[in-house]
Amino acid sequence: MNFKKIALVFLVPVFVLLTLDRITPASSDAQTVPPPPPNQAVGEPELDKSAVSPKIEYRLYRLYELYRTKGLDAAREYAAARDIDLDGETVRVVAVASSAGIGQADPNGVATLGARIASLGGTVETTYQSLVQNRLPIGAIETIAHSPSVDYLRLPLKPQLQTVTSEGVEAVGAKPWQSLDAYRTSGDPANVVVLDAGFTGYASLLGTELPASVITKSFRADGNLSAHVHGAACAEIIHDLAPNANLTLVNFNTDVEHHNAVNWINAQTPKPDILSYSMGWFNSGDGKGTGPICEDVKKFSDNGGFWSASAGNYANNHWHGAYFDPGNNGYMDFDTSGYEWLYVYLPAYYSPTFWVNWDDWGTWNGSSYTPGSSQDYDVELFWSTGGAWSYLENSTSWQTGQPGQEPIEAVGGWYANVPAWWGIRVRRWSTTRNCKLEVFISGISSSTKPTPHDATGSLSSPADSPNAITQGAVDWSDMARGPHHTYSSIGPTEDGRIKPDFSSPSRVSTATYGTTDFSGTSAAAPHFAGILALMKEKTPYSLSQIVAILAGRAIDLGSAGKDNTYGNGFSNMAKK
Amino acid sequence: MKKFGGVFLLVVCLALGANAAVRIGIVPGFSLGGTLVAADSESTFDGGFSLGFGIGFDLMKYVSAEIRGTWANHAVPGSLNGLSQGKMTCLPVELMIVGRFPVGQKLFPYVFGGAGYAFNSFTVETALVDDWADFGFTLSESVKGAPSFSFGAGVDYAITPKFLIGFEGKMVICKTDGEWSLEDDTTGETISATLTGMSLNRFIVGLGLKYQF
Numbered sequence: 001m002n003f004k005k006i007a008l009v010f011l012v013p014v015f016v017l018l019t020l021d022r023i024t025p026a027s028s029d030a031q032t033v034p035p036p037p038p039n040q041a042v043g044e045p046e047l048d049k050s051a052v053s054p055k056i057e058y059r060l061y062r063l064y065e066l067y068r069t070k071g072l073d074a075a076r077e078y079a080a081a082r083d084i085d086l087d088g089e090t091v092r093v094v095a096v097a098s099s100a101g102i103g104q105a106d107p108n109g110v111a112t113l114g115a116r117i118a119s120l121g122g123t124v125e126t127t128y129q130s131l132v133q134n135r136l137p138i139g140a141i142e143t144i145a146h147s148p149s150v151d152y153l154r155l156p157l158k159p160q161l162q163t164v165t166s167e168g169v170e171a172v173g174a175k176p177w178q179s180l181d182a183y184r185t186s187g188d189p190a191n192v193v194v195l196d197a198g199f200t201g202y203a204s205l206l207g208t209e210l211p212a213s214v215i216t217k218s219f220r221a222d223g224n225l226s227a228h229v230h231g232a233a234c235a236e237i238i239h240d241l242a243p244n245a246n247l248t249l250v251n252f253n254t255d256v257e258h259h260n261a262v263n264w265i266n267a268q269t270p271k272p273d274i275l276s277y278s279m280g281w282f283n284s285g286d287g288k289g290t291g292p293i294c295e296d297v298k299k300f301s302d303n304g305g306f307w308s309a310s311a312g313n314y315a316n317n318h319w320h321g322a323y324f325d326p327g328n329n330g331y332m333d334f335d336t337s338g339y340e341w342l343y344v345y346l347p348a349y350y351s352p353t354f355w356v357n358w359d360d361w362g363t364w365n366g367s368s369y370t371p372g373s374s375q376d377y378d379v380e381l382f383w384s385t386g387g388a389w390s391y392l393e394n395s396t397s398w399q400t401g402q403p404g405q406e407p408i409e410a411v412g413g414w415y416a417n418v419p420a421w422w423g424i425r426v427r428r429w430s431t432t433r434n435c436k437l438e439v440f441i442s443g444i445s446s447s448t449k450p451t452p453h454d455a456t457g458s459l460s461s462p463a464d465s466p467n468a469i470t471q472g473a474v475d476w477s478d479m480a481r482g483p484h485h486t487y488s489s490i491g492p493t494e495d496g497r498i499k500p501d502f503s504s505p506s507r508v509s510t511a512t513y514g515t516t517d518f519s520g521t522s523a524a525a526p527h528f529a530g531i532l533a534l535m536k537e538k539t540p541y542s543l544s545q546i547v548a549i550l551a552g553r554a555i556d557l558g559s560a561g562k563d564n565t566y567g568n569g570f571s572n573m574a575k576k
Numbered sequence: 577m578k579k580f581g582g583v584f585l586l587v588v589c590l591a592l593g594a595n596a597a598v599r600i601g602i603v604p605g606f607s608l609g610g611t612l613v614a615a616d617s618e619s620t621f622d623g624g625f626s627l628g629f630g631i632g633f634d635l636m637k638y639v640s641a642e643i644r645g646t647w648a649n650h651a652v653p654g655s656l657n658g659l660s661q662g663k664m665t666c667l668p669v670e671l672m673i674v675g676r677f678p679v680g681q682k683l684f685p686y687v688f689g690g691a692g693y694a695f696n697s698f699t700v701e702t703a704l705v706d707d708w709a710d711f712g713f714t715l716s717e718s719v720k721g722a723p724s725f726s727f728g729a730g731v732d733y734a735i736t737p738k739f740l741i742g743f744e745g746k747m748v749i750c751k752t753d754g755e756w757s758l759e760d761d762t763t764g765e766t767i768s769a770t771l772t773g774m775s776l777n778r779f780i781v782g783l784g785l786k787y788q789f
Binding site: 539542549 | 711712715763765
């Protein structure tokens with residue numbers, strides 16, 4: 001057996017992050033690649049969709065089923081491979097509380113739901129509006145989902161760190177600015193927040209790579225500020241550019257914690273001026289700048305802050321297109337050749353996850369999409385070493401229009417100990433129209449393209465937010481001519497807006513990651529945040545004026561004017 | 577300056593027409609630094625050289641009318657919310673009423689008071705302008721003209737029947753507004769503000785030489 005399910009709790013995104021520039025890319029040019037498998041599969045889906053509750057996300061239901069039918073070890077194995085927080089026999093889930101029948105005392109239904117969770121042996125960790133993040137005994141999943149106090153039960157969303165793996169200070173022309181006397185400002189430093197997964201090692205950098213003191217706050221359920229090293233490198237870059245800036249380091253792990261973190265940030269005095277955000281989310285919004293994460297960006301913007309967001313590193317790991325099934329067999333053809341798989345060839349030990357969403361999000365009302373999705377597609381995951389496709393798993397959440405149901409599926413959490421083809425099929429379960437589908441692949445090299453491939457619109461959320469200033473990545477040494485890093489996600493947004501807004505330096509040096517070892521749009525976002533902080537400190541301009549000035553000074557790359565690859569161009573503070 | 581010249585000629589014509597005693601004087605001196613007050617902040621401006629020129633004629637035996645312009649140049653050290661470092665010039669052109677109190681034939685103490693209009697200007701330190709120009713910005717600051725009021729006292733000593741030397745002290749009261757702006761040369765993005773209620777009050781002491789006919 002070539003497959004093993006492995007424990008990868010917390011490691012999948014980290015692995016993506018840390019290896020994209022360090023592991024030889026899975027290039028079909030570099031090795032002998034067998035031809036793609038024929039357009040047929042062996043094996044059958046393991047689960048009858050009719051058994052899946054419409055109120056439970058598929059992966060969570062699958063965990064419950066494994067626990068119920070095969071025991072805790074099987075559930076642990078499944079959870080570990082999918083970054084599901086299973087501790088003992090409790091799993092971290094997010095319950096969307098139902099407000100039906102709830103009175104004034106508990107308008108969101110959160111208290112009622114909390115009491116119900118407690119009665120089943122669960123523990124509420126944190127809440128946000130109608131979302132209740134809690135640890136729930138696995139055995140209680142179906143019970144709580146069927147409670148009238150619950151609209152929908154799902155796993156927490158988790159961000160992708162935008163690192164593929166600073167010269168940027170010189171590249172953007174910041175060095176002379178640092179010694180310029182401030183005009184018409186007191187030179188008070190800007191207040192910059194780094195919102196990230198973690199800040200391992202930040203304490204040892206205080207006074208050298210970071211300011212002598214910083215404010216820290218963890219919104220993780222375990223309070224661990226050092227859950228990841230990524231944020232420390234981002235903070236370093238901001239400090240490199242704006243040495244006087246006040247830094248606040250905030251980390252989180254789930255979407256609910258994210259919401260609470262942003263609320264806390266907005267409540268700080270003095271108000272934060274700038275937020276640097278080198279993270280991205282899949283399956284969390286419609287790509288039109290709405291959704292729970294974009295809503296947080298909007299709240300920060302409404303509070304007067306400027307959010308510098310990474311575009312994402314998924315231009316190569318992306319496809320989108322309309323559902324197309326000329327054979328009418330219920331399986332989508334990804335192109336006109338009649339082939340029904342979207343596939344990628346990977347070296348051994350890669351663990352890809354395929355994130356699929358489609359354009360049936362409904363209308364964002366500020367806290368959720370309504371109505372729930374009613375266009376139901378499912379996704380199946382296969383692998384092959386050259387023969388037929390072998391079935392691995394599927395994702396068959398219901399989309400029947402009920403509250404909380406979203407047009408998303410995800411499959412992954414497997415690895416092969418030999419090079420192999422990995423592919424997905426999209427099955428139409430129940431639809432009334434051909435939706436436009438989008439696929440992101442995480443857990444693979446940022447240079448690896450699936451077949452077919454389409455980079456257009458490969459922005460992760462909240463890079464699509466109109467309230468975010470989105471950063472693409474250009475190697476700092478290529479600032480005058482480009483090109484951009486091919487992995488750097490490009491626009492437009494689903495509603496046709498140009499993104500990214502700027503391109504900022506990548507492949508830079510930090511104490512955290514080493515010499516020229518911090519790449520990706522993760523590095524780009526803090527560069528722009530640092531630029532904003534420095535110009536705010538030195539000039540009397542408002543931040544919106546500074547952004548306009550930077551748009552005019554950007555080194556135009558690619559097509560003339562603002563475009564969906566480079567935005568306004570390479571970020572540049574120098575006189576043009 | 578045209579206004580000043582016009583008023584000057586008018587006074588001369590009136591004086592000659594009235595066949596009154598006419599007194600022309602020049603008063604070099606030193607203008608003592610004051611406090612610039614703009615909005616809720618203030619800064620100082622340093623003392624500087626001043627030069628006054630006036631012409632007057634007697635209305636009555638001991639009362640005369642005088643038109644006087646007093647140019648003064650001040651260095652401004654600069655402040656966050658006031659004017660930046662630079663040079664400020666003030667030229668109040670005022671109509672004065674002078675009361676003279678002769679002591680004997682040669683000593684003429686006098687007091688005076690009057691009002692007029694101050695022609696003010698400000699030039700930002702070149703280095704500061706150049707610094708921002710290097711970064712692609714045009715920086716400018718200005719002060720506006722404004723009504724001015726003066727009063728003071730002095731004493732003249734007649735060296736000859738026609739020539740007098742004198743010493744006087746004068747307080748100039750002037751409140752004006754100013755502006756600053758910073759413009760990005762690439763985009764034209766401009767930020768500017770008005771510096772309201774800047775006090776240009778200052779005290780001037782000077783030695784005068786006057787000729788009367």
